[in-house]
Each structure stands twice: as structure tokens, then as C-alpha cells.
Amino acid sequence: MNSAFDAQLNKELDALKAAGTYKHLRHLTTPMAPEVHMEEAGDVIVLSSNNYLGLSDQQEVIDAGIEGLKKYGAGTASVRFICGTFDIHRTLEKRIAEFLGTEASLTYVACWNANTGLFATICGEGSGIISDELNHASIIDGVRLASKAKRAVYKHGDMADLEAKLKEMQGLSPVLVVTDGVFSMEGSIAKLPEIVALCKKYNAVSVVDDSHGTGVMGKTGRGTIEHFGLTGQVDIITGTLGKALGGAAGGFVAGSEALIDMLIQRSRPQLFSNALPATVACSSLEAIDYLDKHPQLVDRLRQNIAYFRDGLKRLGFKPLDGPSAIVPIIVGDTAFAISMSDKLLKRGIFVTGFGFPVVPEGTARIRTQLSAKLTKDEMDRALAAFGAVGKEVGLLT
Numbered sequence: 262m263n264s265a266f267d268a269q270l271n272k273e274l275d276a277l278k279a280a281g282t283y284k285h286l287r288h289l290t291t292p293m294a295p296e297v298h299m300e301e302a303g304d305v306i307v308l309s310s311n312n313y314l315g316l317s318d319q320q321e322v323i324d325a326g327i328e329g330l331k332k333y334g335a336g337t338a339s340v341r342f343i344c345g346t347f348d349i350h351r352t353l354e355k356r357i358a359e360f361l362g363t364e365a366s367l368t369y370v371a372c373w374n375a376n377t378g379l380f381a382t383i384c385g386e387g388s389g390i391i392s393d394e395l396n397h398a399s400i401i402d403g404v405r406l407a408s409k410a411k412r413a414v415y416k417h418g419d420m421a422d423l424e425a426k427l428k429e430m431q432g433l434s435p436v437l438v439v440t441d442g443v444f445s446m447e448g449s450i451a452k453l454p455e456i457v458a459l460c461k462k463y464n465a466v467s468v469v470d471d472s473h474g475t476g477v478m479g480k481t482g483r484g485t486i487e488h489f490g491l492t493g494q495v496d497i498i499t500g501t502l503g504k505a506l507g508g509a510a511g512g513f514v515a516g517s518e519a520l521i522d523m524l525i526q527r528s529r530p531q532l533f534s535n536a537l538p539a540t541v542a543c544s545s546l547e548a549i550d551y552l553d554k555h556p557q558l559v560d561r562l563r564q565n566i567a568y569f570r571d572g573l574k575r576l577g578f579k580p581l582d583g584p585s586a587i588v589p590i591i592v593g594d595t596a597f598a599i600s601m602s603d604k605l606l607k608r609g610i611f612v613t614g615f616g617f618p619v620v621p622e623g624t625a626r627i628r629t630q631l632s633a634k635l636t637k638d639e640m641d642r643a644l645a646a647f648g649a650v651g652k653e654v655g656l657l658t
Contacts, residue, residue, distance in 0.1 A: 281595070282617075285301075287300075287301055287302070287611070288301065292317065293312050294307070294312075294315070294318045294634065295307060295315065295634050295639050302606050302609070302611070304609065305606065305609050305610060306609060306611065306635075306639050306642060306643050307611050307632075308610060308611065308629045308630060308631070308643055309611050309613045309628070309629075310508075310630060310632065311473070311503070311504035311505065312505070312634075313476050313504060313505040313562060313630070313631070313633065314476050314506075314559075314633050314634075315632050315634030316506065316507050316551060316552075317508030321547055322507050322544045322547050322548050325546065326540040326543055326547075327540070328543060329349060329539045329543025332539070332543075333349065333540070333543075335538070336538055336539065337535065337536065339535065340532060340533060340534060340535055340536070341531070341536050346536060347536065347539050347542070349539050349543055350368060350536055352546065353368060353542045353545060353546045354366045354367060354513070356546055357513050357549070358515055360483060360549055360553075361484070361500075361515045362483075362486075363515040363516055363517070364518045364521075365515070365517065365518045365521040366514065366515035367513060367514050367521045367524050367525060368511055368512070368513045368536070368537045368542070369511070369512045369514070369530060369531060369534070369537070370530075370536075370537055371501070371503065371511065372470070372500060372501035372511075372512030373402075374512060374530035374531070374534065375500075375512035375513055375514050376397075376399040376400050376402070376403040376512075377399060377406055378524065378528035378530035378531055379468075379499065379514055380406060380410070380437070381403070381408075381529070383435065383520070383523065384407040384409070384410040384435065384437060385407075385410065387434065388407075388409075388410040388411070388433055388435050388436065389410055389411040389412070389413070389433040390404050390407060390410050390411075390413070390439065391413045391423065391426045391427065391430065391436065391438045391439070391465075392404050392412070392413070392438075393414070393440045393441065393451070394416055394417050395417045395444050395447065396439065396444075397441055397445060397472070400439055400441070411433060413429070418449075418451070418452055420455045423456070423459060424463075427459060427462075427463040427465060428463070430465075436463070437465065437466045438456060438459070438465050438466070438468065439468040439470070440453075440456060440468070440470070441469070441470050441472075441473070442469045442471035442472075442473070442474035442478070442484055442486065443471070443472075443473035443474040443477070443478065444473075445587065446620050447583065448581055448582075448583035448587030448588055448589055449581070449582070449583040450474070450478065450485055450488070450583065450584060451469070451485065453486065453489045453491055453495070454489050454491065457495060460496075466497065467494075467495045467496045467497070468496065468497040468498075468499070469485065469495050469497070469498050469499070470498075471484040471485050471498055471499070472499070472501040473585060473587060474486075474488070474500075475500045475505055475506060476552060477559070477585055478585065479559075481552075481553070481556055481559065482559040484498075486498065488584075497514065497515070497520065498514070498515040499512065499513065499514050499515075500512065500515070501513075502541070505548075505552075506552070507541075507544050507545045507547075509541045509544060510537070510538075510541050511541055511545055558633045561633040562586060562631065562632070562633035565632070565635050566585075566586055566631045569629070569635075569643070570588050572640065573590065573647065576647060576648045576651060577651070577658070578647070578656070578657070579591075586630055586631045586632075587629075588628075588630070588631065589626040590626055590628075591625070591626045592625055592627060594623070595614075595616025595617050596616070598615060598625035598626060598627055599614040600614075600654070601650060601654055601656075602614035604650045605646055605647070605650050608646040609642070610643050610646045612627055613628060614626070614628075615628055
């Protein structure tokens with residue numbers, strides 16, 4: 262062991278602890294649900310999960326995963342092009358494409374892999390990528406890997422700035438414009454109609470990561486694209502199976518047959534990683550089918566979002582506006598946000614405080630996330646805790 266290196270790491274960790282920004286892992290002993298048992302805090306109400314539809318402990322989803330494990334085993338122990346791909350992956354990929362209204366899709370072990378495997382594959386010398394400044398870290402890192410492309414960042418939601426960047430990249434091909442559908446730290450949604458129109462005007466390729474929109478936005482939960490009535494008009498969609506659609510793991514890219522074939526040929530995270538575990542593929546497939554059979558889940562989620570948001574406002578909080586299931590409260594300092602989340606946990610509410618570098622300095626926040634499975638009683642108990650802690654820390658009078 263290199264003791265000097267270890268000492269350097271410990272010094273940096275001690276600095277995080279002294280600043281109040283050190284992150285603690287919490288340990289759950291029950292399935293993810295509106296209420297869980299946590300080793301560190303006992304029984305708590307969860308307001309920090311991306312389990313928007315409550316499908317991670319839905320019995321049909323669990324049973325599908327169990328049957329998948331029995332049928333296919335743990336995995337192929339190698340990558341897809343070397344030793345074969347299970348037929349369940351093909352079935353799931355066809356289902357994702359049908360669900361989103363694209364020609365084809367390709368699954369990855371995580372949406373992080375999907376985003377880092379997309380841009381470098383299709384953007385080489387003479388191409389361009391324009392990214393919203395508040396896009397998810399996986400998009401940022403994916404764009405960085407496309408090192409031969411000309412890259413630019415436009416101001417968040419600023420269509421005039423985006424158009425200026427598009428003009429600067431005329432003559433390059435392809436030019437990609439990439440945005441989150443739902444911005445995970447803000448709860449706001451992209452201006453997709455304007456973005457799609459600009460992409461058509463300048464012959465650019467539109468890319469939307471709809472990880473926090475799938476299962477949440479749109480009449481049937483098909484995401485931000487459906488919300489705006491743009492199904493079939495966005496060129497590339499990336500997303501996750503690890504949030505609303507079962508919550509286990511997995512990501513995907515959906516688009517044209519030619520795009521998916523090129524990713525199969527050249528996308529490094531797909532070429533050099535094992536496939537999504539078959540049990541997860543089976544449970545994710547069932548989650549999509551379950552959503553289609555139970556569209557009332559999306560309506561119930563929207564009702565819960567409105568109820569909880571209104572409750573926070575009645576208490577005196579000022580959550581950021583937005584139609585998604587993410588309801589953030591800006592509190593300012595990172596250490597303050599973490600301290601507030603710790604106080605809420607002591608009152609039985611599991612919610613996370615986010616600060617720098619996840620969000621800009623001075624904009625630390627408590628990010629609440631709603632689920633369709635939360636009851637009115639659970640939300641009322643959570644609101645009561647927020648009211649008490651808000652007064653304790655001086656945010657409410």
C-alpha cells in the first residue's frame with residue numbers, strides 16, 4: 262500500500278467532513294417503496310427515489326425478474342457479439358422502440374453507458390455537438406469523449422443562444438443538439454418544440470435524454486416528447502430502465518435502424534461490456550407492459566405532485582416551478598442543505614440535500630421526488646416534518 266497516497270486521500274476526506282459536505286451511504290433492509298426500513302434511521306418515508314411509478318416492488322415486475330433468472334441464469338459471462346445475446350434483449354429492445362415510437366433501440370447496463378457510448382460513435386472529425394449547460398453529467402462526459410467533434414454549450418433553455426451556436430456550426434455534419442427532457446436538479450423541462458424546430462431549420466440531429474421524463478411526462482407516460490406531441494420528431498432518445506421503469510438498472514438508445522446498427526458495430530460501452538442482466542431485462546419489459554395496462558398510475562403521480570407541491574407552498578416554502586415529479590427547494594449553502602436533510606431523516610423523512618459541484622455554488626437544494634404509490638397520509642406526515650424542520654433551521658417563521 263502506498264501510505265503517502267492513502268494519507269492524501271484521507272486528508273481530502275477529512276476536509277469534506279469538516280466542511281459538512283461529506284456524503285453518507287444509507288442502508289435499506291427492505292425493497293424500495295414509499296416507506297422503507299433504514300439501518301441508520303428505522304422506518305422512513307422516501308422522498309428521494311426515482312421510483313416515480315412505484316414499480317420497483319410491484320409483484321408482477323418482481324415475478325418477471327425471478328422467472329428471467331430461472332430461465333436465463335445469471336448472464337452469458339461475456340459481451341453480446343462474442344458469445345451471443347439472449348432473445349429477451351431483442352424482445353425488450355423492440356418493446357422500447359415501440360413504446361417510444363422509434364424504429365429500433367439498443368440496451369446498455371446503464372444510461373450512463375448509453376450516453377458515453379453514443380456521441381463518440383457518431384461524431385468524428387468535421388461534426389459538431391451543442392449541449393444545454395444544465396445537462397446531466399453523463400451527457401457532459403459523453404460529449405467530452407467525442408474529442409474530434411467541435412463542441413459548444415448553450416445557455417440553459419436559451420433558444421437565441423442555441424440558434425447562434427447552430428449558425429456557427431454550419432458546414433459541419435452531423436451537428437447534434439442534445440438536451441435533457443427533464444432536468445434532474447431543477448424539475449423543469451426542455452423547450453422541445455423550439456429545439457426540434459431549430460434542428461429542422463439547420464438540419465441538425467435532435468437528441469433527448471428523457472431519463473426523468475419516461476413514465477412521468479406525457480398522457481401515457483411515454484415522456485417529455487409525448488408531453489409536447491412530438492412523437493416521431495426527435496431523432497435520438499436516450500433513457501433509463503433504472504428509474505420509473507422498474508428501478509433496477511439499465512439504459513438505452515432509441516432511434517433509427519441505421520443508428521442502432523452503427524452502435525452495435527462501434528459503441529465501445531456496448532462492445533466491451535456484458536449485456537444487461539436477463540433478470541433485469543425481464544423485469545423492465547414487464548414494467549413497460551404494466552404501465553401500458555395501468556395508465557392511472559401516471560394520473561395518480563400527477564395528483565401527488567400537485568398535492569405535495571401545494572402543501573410545501575402553504576407551509577411557506579418556494580419550490581422551483583415545473584411539471585415533473587422533481588420538486589426542489591433552494592436553500593443556498595451545501596452544508597446547510599445536507600444538515601437539513603439529516604434533520605428531516607431524524608423525523609422519518611428520507612430526502613437528499615444537493616450542493617456543489619452537483620449544482621452551482623449558492624444554489625444547494627433539498628430535492629424531493631414524488632411517487633404514484635405515496636398515500637395522502639404519508640405526504641401529510643412528510644409535510645409536517647418539513648414544516649417543523651423549516652422552522653428549526655430558520656427557513657420558515
